[in-house]
Amino acid sequence: MDGTDSKSPAAPVAGRPVKLKLSNVSKIYRNGTQEIHALQPVNTEIREGEFVVFFGPSGCGKSTLLNIIAGFEDVTEGEILLDGKPVEGPHHDRLMLFQEHGLFPWLNVIENVMYGLKRQFRFKPKACRNRAREFLRLVHLEEFEKVSIHELSGGMKQRVALARALAPDPKVLLVDEPFPALDALTRAKLYGDIQEIFQRTKKTIILVTHDPREAACLGDRVLVFSGRPGRVKADITIDLPRPRDINDPVVAECAAGIMVQLEAPGE
Ligand SMILES: Nc1ncnc2c1ncn2[C@@H]1O[C@H](COP(=O)(O)OP(=O)(O)O)[C@@H](O)[C@H]1O
Ligand SMILES: [Mg+2]
Structure with missing residues (x-):
């Protein structure tokens, strides 16, 4: 068991500025004459x-809402x-971490992390590389920067993807069911890493899952x-210390x- 002395209480969030405000957000997909009601109006502040x-069974609109926040829908x-400003389309202030990593197999570890930084750092390779290294350290992959993607385990790939998503310093990190492909030990380790990164970077994160344990382990709020169509049935605060x-x-x-x-x- 973990000693309680190394844990910190969940930081209070009331009183912090509102990052995202969702007002009556609903979604109907239209394919030709077919209409699929995916989401009933959602109201919340993050x-x-x-x-x-975002927790719930398959088909209740979780990914739909995440994709809307990302600007993909x-x-x-x-x-x-x-x-305070309307979200219109994708922007690097909201970055999505995909389940299938989305890494480029023809680039090595550090080149993958540098890829999303080039524009931000005006294509200055040294500045890009330093920033990428900082985030590889954060995910404990600093020793692996020259390794090719195909030589990495699933958990390591996921950590490269995490470093790549965090390095441009998005305002919000969006994560859709990132862990099901991993074995139990790797998953447990990654849950630990994600919480450590969350505590160190103080990022606003929205994570989608259908696993109630994952929700309880990671969320300040679930x-x-x-x-179908999906709706938010409950809003639960998880007041457990971290990690x-x-x-x-x-x-x-x-x-x-x-x-x-x-x-x-x-009702
Ligand atoms: N691009 C799409 N076009 C049409 N229907 C979609 C599309 N994406 C999702 N849906 C439908 O919207 C509903 C909600 O899906 P989704 O948001 O993926 O749920 P979840 O992520 O909770 O499993 C489902 O009925 C799904 O079939
Ligand atoms: Mg989904």
């Missing part, structure tokens, strides 16, 4: 440095404000999605509480 989890109705261990019974108990909210009869 504060600076908050780690929010339009809203059908409603509005999203980032720092929005529980359900139904949290996925195998801690307290996390399991909290996950059970999240499941109760999911299964509670709707």
Whole structure:
């Protein structure tokens, strides 16, 4: 078991500035004459440095909402404000970390991290490289900068992707079901790393998952999605100290509480 002395209490988020404000955000996909109602109106505020989890079973609109926040999909109705300004289309102030890593196999580790920095650093290779190194250190891959992507394990690839997403210093990091392809040990390690990075960078993060333990382990707040079209059924604050261990019974108990909210009869 972890000693409690190394843990810090969950930082209070009330009182911090609102980073994202979602007002009546809904989505209907239209394919020709077919309409798919994916999401009922969502209203919520996400504060600076908050780690929010969108939790729920498959098909209830979690990825749809994440893609809308990323700017990959339009809203059908409603509005999203980032720092008080409307979100219109993709921008590097909101970066998405994909499940399949999205790494370029023809570039090595550090070149992958540098790729997204070139424009920001006006193509100055040294500045780019220094910044990339800083983030490789953050994910404990500083020894692997010249290694090719195909030589890395799944967990290491995921950490390169994390470094690449964080290096341009996005205002919000969006993460869609990043871990299912990993074995249990790698996953547990990565949960630890993500929390450490979250605490060090104080990033605003939104993570999508259908795993209640993952939600309880990572989130400051869990929005529980359900139904088709999806809606936010509950908004739960997770007040456990960090870092949290996925195998801690307290996390399991909290996950059970999240499941109760999911299964509670709707109005
Ligand atoms: N590009 C799309 N075109 C049409 N329907 C879609 C599209 N993406 C998702 N959907 C539908 O919207 C609903 C919500 O999907 P999604 O947001 O992927 O849910 P989740 O991420 O919670 O599994 C589902 O019925 C899905 O089939
Ligand atoms: Mg999804």
